[in-house]
Amino acid sequence: MYIKEYEDIYESSNYEKLSYSEQIKLKTQVVHEHYKKLNYLSVKPFIENPQPKNYRHKVILSATNIQNKIKLGLFVENTKTIKPTLNNDMHDKEINRVFETVEKVLQKYKILAYDVKNPRGIMKHIFMRKSFKDQTILICFVTQGYLLPNVKNIIKDIVSIHPNVVTVTQNIHFRNTPIVLEDKEKILYGSGYIFDEILGFRFRLSTKSFYQINPRQMLNLYAKALELANIQPTDIVLDCYSGIGTMSILFASKAKKVIAVENNPSSVQDAKYNQRLNKIQNIEFVLDDATNYMNKSTQKMDILVMDPPRSGSTPEFLDAVLKLKPRKVVYVSCDIETQVRDIKQLLSVYHIKEVIPIDMFSDTKHIELVTLLELK
Numbered sequence: 001m002y003i004k005e006y007e008d009i010y011e012s013s014n015y016e017k018l019s020y021s022e023q024i025k026l027k028t029q030v031v032h033e034h035y036k037k038l039n040y041l042s043v044k045p046f047i048e049n050p051q052p053k054n055y056r057h058k059v060i061l062s063a064t065n066i067q068n069k070i071k072l073g074l075f076v077e078n079t080k081t082i083k084p085t086l087n088n089d090m091h092d093k094e095i096n097r098v099f100e101t102v103e104k105v106l107q108k109y110k111i112l113a114y115d116v117k118n119p120r121g122i123m124k125h126i127f128m129r130k131s132f133k134d135q136t137i138l139i140c141f142v143t144q145g146y147l148l149p150n151v152k153n154i155i156k157d158i159v160s161i162h163p164n165v166v167t168v169t170q171n172i173h174f175r176n177t178p179i180v181l182e183d184k185e186k187i188l189y190g191s192g193y194i195f196d197e198i199l200g201f202r203f204r205l206s207t208k209s210f211y212q213i214n215p216r217q218m219l220n221l222y223a224k225a226l227e228l229a230n231i232q233p234t235d236i237v238l239d240c241y242s243g244i245g246t247m248s249i250l251f252a253s254k255a256k257k258v259i260a261v262e263n264n265p266s267s268v269q270d271a272k273y274n275q276r277l278n279k280i281q282n283i284e285f286v287l288d289d290a291t292n293y294m295n296k297s298t299q300k301m302d303i304l305v306m307d308p309p310r311s312g313s314t315p316e317f318l319d320a321v322l323k324l325k326p327r328k329v330v331y332v333s334c335d336i337e338t339q340v341r342d343i344k345q346l347l348s349v350y351h352i353k354e355v356i357p358i359d360m361f362s363d364t365k366h367i368e369l370v371t372l373l374e375l376k
Helices: 004-009 020-036 093-108 151-161 215-229 246-252 265-277 290-296 315-324 336-346
Strands: 058-066 069-075 082-084 123-130 137-144 165-173 185-189 194-198 201-205 236-240 257-262 283-287 303-306 328-333 350-358 368-375
Touching (some): 058 082, 201 265, 215 368, 236 290, 246 257, 257 290, 265 283, 336 350, 336 368
Antiparallel strands (some): 123 137, 328 368
């Protein structure tokens, strides 16, 4: 079963068969067609990917058994079939090499993939995340149950070949589920975290941290969001879907105050750590549903920043924005269909000031956008 929220466990689309210039041309047409529905015809040119290949710094491979040996790969889209794949052109080259080592080491210690029909199987997925700044790597073994024989030797063998693998965790499943990361997790090696840097600010990243997968374009995205917001020293900024506080911390460097609202407790915990790490005082992190927070807030907001999941926002959230009426809305999105759908609801009070598409996901159909709305 294909699950939109977990698209990084699937093979890439037919876009990879196109030249990069053809991809940008096709994506430009898609953006213009969607924004034409909102009578907006002044979309800016794409910010192109400076490295269209080997750009992904977060990768998930799934496990299968072939001739009684574990193999790692990606699901074929719209199927339950895993195609063994260790050298994907979208994945960071070093991550590809580490996956090669991981597969060999798992085979050495006779670790098998979990299969409902094979009670000996353990491994479901392998997750990897690499810091762009520090070049360190986090590995997470996703297993069915706690058992992971020879895990100390497995880690020792991997780290001896790849010393920048600085931490290893285990995410533990107790049910059959297409969800990759469940709640239960333990640290097997290192701290359970790696660190990265955005525009001079440091961030601690765990397995579950929401963090852009393309670090080069991430820097371009956040720099452009800051530019569009044009924050003044007297501005109060509301950051909805604030995650681990990346945009909150960046915006706080310009604003009088940032109120960051997130409903995931572990993300709020990470965000508060990142606030202390960067010695930022003017952020208030709130554990709450963003819609609920806006509906009960009496605070005047000058700028609202939103970066919802691919499924977009909700009508209730957008109604709350219309009641709150911040001077500007900066809408960051990884799905043009849901972004245009949401913006349509806001156009009774706002007008579109600027739309900038960013090629965050080369070789796929997906488009990142940052759109600025201003009160009429």
